[in-house]
Amino acid sequence: MKLYSDLEYLKLSKGQKFLYNLRCFFAAIPRWFAKIGIAIGRFFKNLFLGIGRELKDIAMTFVHGDWKTKISYVVMGFGNIARGQILRGLLFLAFEAVFIFYMVTTGVNWLSKLPTLGTVGPHEEYDEILDAYTKVYGDDSFKILLYGVLTIFFIIAFIYTWRMNIKQNQTAEKILATGKPLKSGKDDLRSLVDDSFHKTLLALPLTGILIFTVMPIVFMILVAFTNYDGAHNGFSNNLFTWVGLENFKQLLSFSDGNKVYTAAFGEILTWTLIWAFFATFTNYFLGMFVAMMINKKGIKIKKFWRTVLVLTIAIPQFISLLYVSKMFAQNGIVNGFLKDLGWIKDPLPFWTDPTWARFTVIIVNIWIGIPYLMLIATGILMNIPADLYESAKIDGASGFQQYAHITLPYMLFVTGPYLLTSFTGNMNNFNVIYLLTGGGPDKAWASAAGGSPGQTDLLITWLFKVTTGAESKYYQASVIGIMVFVVMALITVVVYGLLPSNKNEEDFQ
Amino acid sequence: MKKSLKLISLLLTLVMVLSLGACGGQKDPTTGSSAAPQGSTAAPQGSTSSGSQLAGTYDIKVWCPENAVSWTKEQIDSFNKSNTDGIVINATVEAVGEGDAATSMITDVEAGGDLFFFAQDQTARLIEAGALAKLGKAAAANVLENNEETSVIAVKSGDELYAYPLTSDNGFFMYYDKSVIPEADLGSMEKLLEDCEKAGKYFSFDVKNGWYVASFFFATGCSSEWEYDDNGKAIACRDNWNSANGLIAAKGLKAFVSSKAYNNSSSGADFAAATPSAIVVTGTWDYNTIKDILGDNLGAAELPSFTVDGKSYHLGSYTGCKLLGVKPQTDAVKQAVLHRLAQFLTNEECETKLFEQLGWGPANLAAREKASSPALTAFDAQKKYGTPQGQISGGWWDIAKAIATNVENATDEKGLQDALDIYKEALAGIIDMPEDEATAMTVIGAIAGTNWDTDFEMTQKPEGTWYTTEPIELKKGDEFKVRMGKSWDVNFGADNKVNGPNVVVEEDGWYFIKVVVNAGLTEGVISLEKNSPSTGWTVIGAIAGANWDKDFDMELQADGTYKSVDAFDLEAGAEFKVRQGQNWDNSWGNGTDNFKVETAGKFYVVFNPTTTEVSLSAE
């Protein structure tokens, strides 16, 4: 395709500019993939090179180091203590002690079972005198997987700390060689509130994220490679074990037996995207519209209108949405009201007809979502420089023209990232769907796809149904979860490519 | 800068490790948080009789529905007073809905209630999850003695019992508003729908739910039975909903869901909804609510009949139980105590009180005799048409609930049949479905050395098309017929009609006998085939340009062997196998290994099914 220079680009009309940008975007797609490929390749190359470098450095430090350093290879922190950095040394030493204690007492046990996820299932024993069967439990696959993963995390942390310990010896030797003193424990502590203040600040949040977000996600991904479900719960009935890529094959094989599963996934994904699109943009434009209405000059009691609208934010959704769901039921008060008015003879199938149900959830979502957008838009609209409008008025621009040429571009520019997060947020909008329709009405043909998905189910609600449904197929839920991730990642990458580039950022500055 | 980062991470890892060590330290997976303190309260062992062995104080957790909490507490108190073994139960009673109880038990058995109430549809799931303790021999005998057969089915898997029947009123019937529905119309679904439409009210029947939709299928004589082993594992399902009778049921269902009066619900409160119902199909548990709304206008009756093609079918129902389950324990003494308590709670006295307080129909026979209420009367009336609900696999509920939606969307008879096909296909996907003998077709005649005394099995594929499972050697002049369920009630002959004349064989040879039966069982087209698509043998291998990806047809020969239709150019060293129905479990070459060609040439492949020998024959 033809590439324009900046000057040529500026000469293009609006439509041409758009088309040009669109074409550039699609032309760039293959390049992105190439880039991703190269990035991955580079990552591994650097990784291996890095490991090689580290190993060499470790060996060299050992060869050239003094005896304190050499002992530190076995007794962590020895070098620090010997050189007077007692606090650091003790911490290293304590860490090593805890690590060894943990590995010997339990860590090895979990690790050794990790490849099989346990071998001894539960069984029953009959007691003649008491006339009772007692349960004798065996291994617990879930725990083995969980603590196996944790142990691996721990080992990685240990290796890293060990490496640090060696590096510190190396640096200490160097510093001492130049004749300067080493940092004392007091210095270390002081830097925590000053130079290294960010480490202090990040320590707690990151630990939390590591244990309660990263570790569960790793675990969840691993579950996708097991047969963990209600019939293999890993403890009280059958153990579960590794099945390799079997679960992904089920979804992606398109074979006869799994046709329904694959097709259901396709349909639910499509609806999820449609839903996310409408949920995002109806709210976006209507919210902006409402904000403009309320902000219009001459409209009184602005605060009152806003307050009424934000009630839907303030009141917990499980109350408001559940009630709305009942209102729209086939024999609910909305149908009753319309019937009393004589507007309808038969009740409207708000939740029972697939198309109606999809339409209704989008409408109700507007009820929930407009207020957020109204608040955001209010803030942004106030920030638009008033002189932009003044000069537009002088040029004779109509209200709509002002909107199309000033308000909308400004909004879109400022809220670009928000639109993206709002889109992905809507893809995972569990509450609205689960509370309003519970996923219904039935997607009858797909009943065998696991979790009994419905016509308004999003991937996220389907996933929830799969785990809590009759068969509790955790592995299937995990596969769906990974797919959700893949889809969201793709969208995020693509949309970041589309967001306003630096070129037109200047327009507003 | 860097050093203090290290320091911090060091500190953090320490904290993490300590907490890790603390929770990872439990080596014994049985030391659940709930089991530990209780084990220690067990009485000292070593006494001689089991009674005194049980003496002690036990902390237990009971999960029961909200409205039964006070009953449960009272009865446990009275158990503490009345038992002679010195058992003192210290119970925490939590209000947990029946559905939630089962789901939670399955999610985490360890955290579950030691005793819990649940509805019968959850039994199979609970046993499968290992959440129900098997009854001891004496306890089982006690249950058998005090309950009727239909209640025992509810707690049985294989030959073992897994729970205690608490009520035997878990079935549905019909509540109606006397001010809208004249008593004379009660027997007919069509009239009831008309009455509702006229009054602008609804007929609420939750047919998008497997439990309720079964009603239509039971009406036309269909059945769906699950076979379970002793450990709660489903082995097979005998289900004939996809049949001529099933189609009749589907038609009845279609007529119902097409009515303007149809409302998909089973909530008693629908009598007071914005657009109210005049009829609600639900069970005894809704009696109080409905009584509250309708007052003297409350009517309860058995379900009506629906009419298809001039014939009327009385709606059936599932009848089942609410059950009391005991959680498996690691401590034998506590387990025994829990069983004692469960037995006590389901005895005559306790169940009578349960009826008096909540109106739940007792399962205990003696208690049941004394109990009587309008709802129970209607339940008993419907019970005559009821099917005792045995164990049903969890997956079935999802599959069965889809029927009504598919039927609703169907526009013609084919659509209805499709709905049934989808059901059957989905069911076959989760469980082995042996052919139902009552609807299976067989061949009988003076053939292959028999004289109208032996039925030859047939296999169905696809729906309505049957082939003999094995090829049969027929001689010229042999006579035979095809019949259903090894009975002469439905049989087909030469004119393809029921009770037609015998089919006479015209030419010697090995044949598959094929019959195509229509849905109404009025016509069966019989033909003799050299091959059957489902049971036929094929050649597959790295031959004729294919690479184990293509099946080459074989034809049945007069001598009972199969020969490939085409001759192949075979190279030396080429490998192939012969298989039946594209099934590798039934594939042959050199024994069960691949057949290896020794000398190149153009050959037919020949297979002898009796000796399972593969050979090559020159063109």
Add this chain to the structure above:
Amino acid sequence: MADLKKLSEKTPENELKKHIGLKASRTIGNTLIYILLIIMTVIWLTPFVCIVLQSFRCESTYIVGYVIPQQWGLDNYKALFQTDFPIWYRNTLITALCVSVLQTVIVLCMSYTLSRFRFKLRKPLMKFMLVLGLFPGMLTMIILYRVLKDLGLTQANAVPGLILVYIASSGMGYYISKGFFDTLPKSLDEAARIDGATRAQVLTKIILPLAKPIVIYTILTAFMGPFGDFVFARYISMNTSKGMNVAVGLWSWLTPDQVQYKYTMFCAGGVLVAIPVTILFLCLQKYYVEGVTGGAVKG
């Protein structure tokens, strides 16, 4: 057309006409807007008014087809106090208070650092958290439950367990307040540093006072969160009444076997839950708006 042309000529007469015309069209426009706003107000308020009305219904406890009670009274509210509702309420308040304090601290640490400090791992860290955020959190419920169970923080002890999980993963939600910090000029920090303040002093003495809107915004959203969580909290409390929050408890009243008896109580409970949250929200609305507009769009 002719009129328009005339109007475009700038005579005093025309100016006056134009003014009147504009005024008229503005009045019409405003009237239309008022009508629309009133319709919206009705739509927005109806469900809430209905819930409040239902909560005062005494004649029956199930879902009915009319809105205005036939018999008014406080029965449902009284009945609430016979149940475990007060315990649920207390649990929720404790959770909300702890979470709002701790979560705010963590979010502020996180966002302030990522906004103000430049260190080697900053970009990779933000990217990594972006990637983490794309995984559906719903799934991790099963494992978090098991971890909490091993720590003894489920069922009756669900409250500390919930608090732990809420705050532990709250660092992920730093975007909005980072957006806010980005808007504060860096020169402030630099000036203070030159005056010899440590980084910690810069944060506590200079930045925090300026960050009042975002602090209040964070506290507010963190406080409201626990009131609405009925999925994870339900899982953790595992049917133990003592460990439930209001959402889980009220939710349990809507199961098929209870809804007939507890529906109006559900509404009453809903009202009691909504009142404090709503009042708080409306009082702090100003900060909420500043928070979302200041932070959200730049995140």
